[in-house]
Amino acid sequence: MLKERWNDRAGGFHPVSAPDFLPRPQLRELQSRRLQAVVARAWDKVALFRERLQARALTPNDIGGIGDIAALPFTVKADLRDTYPFGLFASPMDEVVRLHASSGTTGKPIVVAYTREDVEVWTEAMARTFAACGLHRGDILQNAFGYGLFTGGMGTHYGAEAIGAAVIPVSGGNTERQIMLMRDFGVTAVCATPSFFVHLVEKAAEMGVDLKSLPLRTGVFGAEPWSDGMRERIEAETGIEAFDIYGLSEITGPGVATECTCHDGLHVFEDHFFPEIIDPATGAALPDGEEGELVLTTLSKRAMPMIRYRTRDITAILTEPCGCGRTMRRIRRISRRSDDMFIIRGVNVFPSQVETALLEVEGTVPHYQIVLTRDHGLDQMTVEVEVTPEVFSDTVRGMEELRARIGRAIEHVLGIRVGLRLVGPHSIPRSEGKARRVIDKRHD
Amino acid sequence: MKISQLSVFLENRPHSLLEPLQALAAAQIDLSGIALADSEQFGILRLVLRDWARARALLQSGGWAVTVTDMVAIQVEDQPGGLVRLLEVLAAAGADIEYMYGFFVRRSGRLAMLFRFAAPERAIAALEGAGVTMLGEDALY
Structure with missing residues (x-):
């Protein structure tokens, strides 16, 4: 029984991973219920969403379940810019406990908001991410994702604390100090962008620090596309196991999807973030297995629901059961963004x-x-x-x-x-x- | 018998030759030989100097790609045919020359030439067999 496996303390799954193993029918039922609730909430609170439904002669009552999701209009990045700063919020500021924003290198930044419940869901998703990467109580995690307006640092921080790891909130930069901490603190896991980690590896070599001789065993990498070849090189040069994680601020930040130890695609935490693949040219929904643009819906988000958000990331949904037993569908590693082309x-x-x-x-x-x-x-x-x-x-x-x-x-x-x-x-x-x-x- | 040479990768842009030499000059490092190889795209600066280990460390810490190559310093008779006799020995032994310095003047006033061989050991054996004098770092600087 899967339920017993994840409760097994002797090398089994961390309790936080329980939802990862929900039987598919039960998951689908949960998704349907949550979709109806989030659509009703967005209809009530977000003018832009309500207008778009009305323009299609739709009301929340037309959404009978997750199977009807393709009837809903898309949300795109421009919507966040056009309604800057708070136009898509579904919660009053009284209930918002956190604001993050993009760096805004092109035009206005985009702003995202979280209620206390949103922070809890995000924390849970990141804890499930780390559990899937094999982290546990006793691990010392050096978090080199940037802390600040960027969601990477705080999102991973909360999740790692939730599974009981000791977090070093070092943030990005200051390479030599990062190597020193890694060595002196006996760091067992690192979170970073893959390019920054490669930079750390180079610096360690220059400083005469052999990463293979340190307790470091796991790297959790995300926030930018990286190739399997780069993973092989990182693993060969450092002796660590490298995991790919995926997320974006508009949806929650890191914690949307993660690899497990099978390293064959990333499980999407689809009880909270529902994935679809569409044809980027026509917007038509594509069946599982076909490559297209990833579209995500936040099923549980309160402060800022994103309905059918177009990520611009190109991938495919893998439907074959994963060797780890998780029922959450996987997306193929994302190596391309339609924006980058x-x-x-x-x-x-x-x-x-x-x-x-x-x-x-x-x-x-x-x-x-x-x-x-x-x-x-x-x-x-x-x-x-x-x-x-x-x-x-x-x-x-x-x-x-x-x-x-x-x-x-x-x-x-x-x-x-x-x-x-x-x-x-x-x-x-x-x-x-x-x-x-x-x-x-x-x-x- | 072998002389250590430093090679430095240079980008094809203004100041790319000046900068590493400035770094060496600031550290009071004296050069004994210098050669430049260039292509349309990049250059390779080659340096022969007594203090090569310190120079290498300095250049590497300054961010340059540096390699150390074994060169062979050969004493050449300073008279017509001096070089020819040497090259005949090398040709007979099948020792491929990758490149060489135009000339290299020793402080004593005698001539030495510096060669980069594809297979230095083989060249050295051939030269030794032919009674050609080669110079170590002590004799060269």
């Missing part, structure tokens, strides 16, 4: 494809950036790759061979030839949060 000579290019190509070239660590320029009306793409001491040869021939190998790998993956520039070590700015992989100079 750009078109070079008619070919759709995602930054993650470049990373895949670079990882195929032996000895290339993934420090790269893509520079887009416009020359006589044509978009040009140049990949800048850092030369590391490991791959640096003292002969011009050796370096030309390296360039050619990288060039061939990129051409093989993208199908087009792009510019390639070898640059010195550390000349590409390191991110202390989400990596900035694409520098767009087309409109300069």
Whole structure:
């Protein structure tokens, strides 16, 4: 019985994981009930949502259950900007206990709100995330996600405390101190963006700290797309097990979905966050298994319900039962955002494809950036790759061979030839949060 | 017998040669030999110096990619045909030359030339067999 397994203290599942194993019919019943409640709440409290339903001649009564979800209108990021700051709130400020916001690099930031119940659900989702990653009481978690307006730091912090781990709220940045803490405190788990963790790995090597000799055993990585190749490299160089987690502030922050120890897709905590896949061009719902844009509905959110929020993330829902026994459906690891895509000579290019190509070239660590320029009306793409001491040869021939190998790998993956520039070590700015992989100079 | 050479990766941009040399100068590090290899895309700065270990540490901590390569310093007769006789020995032994310094003047006034071989051991054996004098770091600087 699954119920006994998750209660089993001897190596079984953490009690917090119980909802992960809800039988599907019971889960569906719960989803239906929660969808009806959240739609009714949004109808009552959020003018934009009510107007959109009315425009479709719909009322909450038309939503009989989760099967009717596709009848509801989408919510998009522009809706959050257009109603800045509080226009989509469904709770009065009396009931709001937390506000987070995006950095707002393009135009107005987006603001998200939480009631006490919302914080509890978020905490529960993050606790279930950490439990799925094998963390438990006694673990020492170094949380290198940024604390502040960004949801990453606080979300993971609350969840880790809830499962009884000792959290070091170090936040991002200050690489040398991070290594020192990791070593001196006997840190067993790290939360970070994968690009910042790669930076930590490099720094540890420079400082002569062998991460493999430390108690560190688990890495929980998210907030930006990363490839399986990068995971293999992280695991090989540090000896840790690396987990991918997924979330976004509009929905709750981290805690929407997580890998389990099977590392075959991410379980969506669909008792709170209902996933759908749509055709990004037409908006039509796609069946499970097909690739498209991920759409999420917050089934339990009170302060700011998001109904059918278009994430711009490209993935597919995996329906086969997972080896871990969780009944929550999985999404395939997200490596692409429809926002990140750009078109070079008619070919759709995602930054993650470049990373895949670079990882195929032996000895290339993934420090790269893509520079887009416009020359006589044509978009040009140049990949800048850092030369590391490991791959640096003292002969011009050796370096030309390296360039050619990288060039061939990129051409093989993208199908087009792009510019390639070898640059010195550390000349590409390191991110202390989400990596900035694409520098767009087309409109300069 | 072998001379350590530092190679430094340079981006193809203004100041890329100046900056590492400024770092060495600020640390009072003296160069004995310098060569530049360049391609359209990048350059490789090669340095021969007594204080190579300190220079390497300094450049690495400054963020440059640095490798150490074994060079062979060979005493060359400073007269017509001096180099030819040397190259004949190497050719006969099949010792591939990757690159060499144009010339290298020792403080004593005698000539030494610096070679980068694909297989240094093999070249050294051939030169020893032919009675060619090679110089260690002590004799060179």
